Amino acid sequence: MREQSAAGLQPYDPPICCGKRSASILMRRNRMSSLFTPCPAKTVNRQTRLDCKMTLNAMKPIRLTLFVCLSALARLSAQDLTITNARIVTGTGAVIDRGSIVVRGGKIVSAAAGAPSTPSGRTIDAKGMTAMPGFIDGHRHINTGPNEKEQMQALLEAGYTTILSGGGPAEGNITLRDHIDKGTINGPRIIPSGSLRLNNNTPDTARAEIRKMAAMGVKFTGEILLTPIPGPTDQELQVLRAVLDEAKKAGVVVQVHAVSSPAMVAAAQAGVPLLVHLPNKDWVSKEDARKVAAAGTKVLGTVSFGSPVFGVFADDNKARFRDGKPWPEGIIDGVRLGEEAGYMPVNARTVWDAGVVLGYCTDTTYDPKAGLDHELKMLNVMFSMQDLVKMIGPNTASYIQMGDQLGTLENGKIADIILLDGNPLEGYWNWLKTKVVIKGGVVVVNKT
Numbered sequence: 001m002r003e004q005s006a007a008g009l010q011p012y013d014p015p016i017c018c019g020k021r022s023a024s025i026l027m028r029r030n031r032m033s034s035l036f037t038p039c040p041a042k043t044v045n046r047q048t049r050l051d052c053k054m055t056l057n058a059m060k061p062i063r064l065t066l067f068v069c070l071s072a073l074a075r076l077s078a079q080d081l082t083i084t085n086a087r088i089v090t091g092t093g094a095v096i097d098r099g100s101i102v103v104r105g106g107k108i109v110s111a112a113a114g115a116p117s118t119p120s121g122r123t124i125d126a127k128g129m130t131a132m133p134g135f136i137d138g139h140r141h142i143n144t145g146p147n148e149k150e151q152m153q154a155l156l157e158a159g160y161t162t163i164l165s166g167g168g169p170a171e172g173n174i175t176l177r178d179h180i181d182k183g184t185i186n187g188p189r190i191i192p193s194g195s196l197r198l199n200n201n202t203p204d205t206a207r208a209e210i211r212k213m214a215a216m217g218v219k220f221t222g223e224i225l226l227t228p229i230p231g232p233t234d235q236e237l238q239v240l241r242a243v244l245d246e247a248k249k250a251g252v253v254v255q256v257h258a259v260s261s262p263a264m265v266a267a268a269q270a271g272v273p274l275l276v277h278l279p280n281k282d283w284v285s286k287e288d289a290r291k292v293a294a295a296g297t298k299v300l301g302t303v304s305f306g307s308p309v310f311g312v313f314a315d316d317n318k319a320r321f322r323d324g325k326p327w328p329e330g331i332i333d334g335v336r337l338g339e340e341a342g343y344m345p346v347n348a349r350t351v352w353d354a355g356v357v358l359g360y361c362t363d364t365t366y367d368p369k370a371g372l373d374h375e376l377k378m379l380n381v382m383f384s385m386q387d388l389v390k391m392i393g394p395n396t397a398s399y400i401q402m403g404d405q406l407g408t409l410e411n412g413k414i415a416d417i418i419l420l421d422g423n424p425l426e427g428y429w430n431w432l433k434t435k436v437v438i439k440g441g442v443v444v445v446n447k448t
Contacts, residue, residue, distance in 0.1 A: 079106035079441035080121030089132040091393035091408035103415040106441035111409045126419055133407055134161025134416035136396040138300045139276045139361035143172040152187030156445050158368035159434035161416040162189040164400045167222025170194035186444055193220040203242035214250035223257035223276045231262035244271050261288050268295040275299045280306055280340040284347040289354035298399045300361040303348050304378040306340025312370050322364055349382040359396035376428040385425045415441040
């Protein structure tokens with residue numbers, strides 16, 4: 001495969017000049033060459049040279065518009081491509097052993113067996129690699145900063161094409177998103193969120209915080225903490241109800257951090273749409289799991305929380321928590337015996353079997369590929385590879401409110417596609433072999 005990376009190119013809306021008039025602009029390009037011709041030499045009289053300079057100055061806006069249009073058309077064509085000879089894991093449950101994917105304007109127009117009837121743009125020969133939807137992390141802590149270029153590139157190279165921020169300053173999230181969208185750096189699609197703490201607010205001040213987020217264009221709160229043991233306080237629930245009411249009016253989606261069964265059930269019964277984690281303090285009963293499913297509350301796993309990490313923070317074969325502190329005594333808000341590592345995968349299976357929409361996240365800040373490996377290892381204990389395709393694809397897309405745009409390789413969906421050098425249905429380790437990443441129809445990583 002010989003395609004070159006198109007780092008930094010993002011999906012966009014072409015300027016007006018690149019609509020119906022684009023053809024005529026291009027046809028007249030030769031006639032416009034006089035705009036780039038220098039003024040006459042000094043042998044021509046002074047008035048003639050002055051008139052020429054005035055004409056060139058008047059034409060500067062036209063020259064700039066032409067340059068923008070030509071650049072925009074080049075970027076638009078980069079969103080048309082065809083992938084051939086690929087195993088296609090569509091995310092819908094269907095698997096195509098040998099097929100092709102056609103992308104036009106950054107969206108999938110076909111994913112089918114055999115060769116495409118009508119190819120589009122450049123052709124990428126997958127040579128038997130597996131095409132599947134780009135990974136979505138529904139909760140990872142990110143922010144703008146001096147190392148953002150390297151951090152965002154590492155996320156792409158691990159296979160992530162969309163990240164919902166885990167919280168932090170909304171302004172930093174927005175800046176990072178804008179740097180990527182403008183092509184300043186290469187990176188996944190960033191969805192900002194804004195922090196809000198119940199214990200620091202009254203119902204009125206919490207409502208004001210929600211309105212502030214909405215005014216900034218932020219569509220998600222960060223994780224709003226509820227007391228896990230013995231459970232949320234009356235004050236927390238009072239403020240939470242105000243948050244939910246105001247968020248519904250403002251178009252902001254509320255995410256809550258409820259890591260015990262009492263907190264999880266209280267959040268679901270209050271009408272919380274999204275829970276960023278499963279309970280890690282106790283076992284979830286089938287009855288409680290059914291309550292969450294009945295409420296329509298969607299949940300992210302973070303199944304590897306509590307499980308030790310090796311080889312990430314130091315190459316010394318010592319067990320560490322996800323922030324690098326010793327395990328198990330370093331576990332946040334834990335009883336420091338490590339039992340969280342047992343609660344999480346079992347609780348994940350319990351809510352899954354009850355019909356809860358369970359999505360994927362890592363809740364990490366360290367190396368993305370290592371975080372992917374760690375989470376998949378623990379999920380592998382309780383879930384099949386087919387389950388994981390559904391979890392990290394359509395379920396997580398639904399969680400981030402983009403189920404109609406991402407998560408599967410279907411007609412009309414945004415062309416976020418990765419090529420893996422292995423069959424992901426044979427084992428989670430093949431999910432770690434991303435070779436090509438396509439975001440919105442643009443090749444942003446090519447390691448072939």
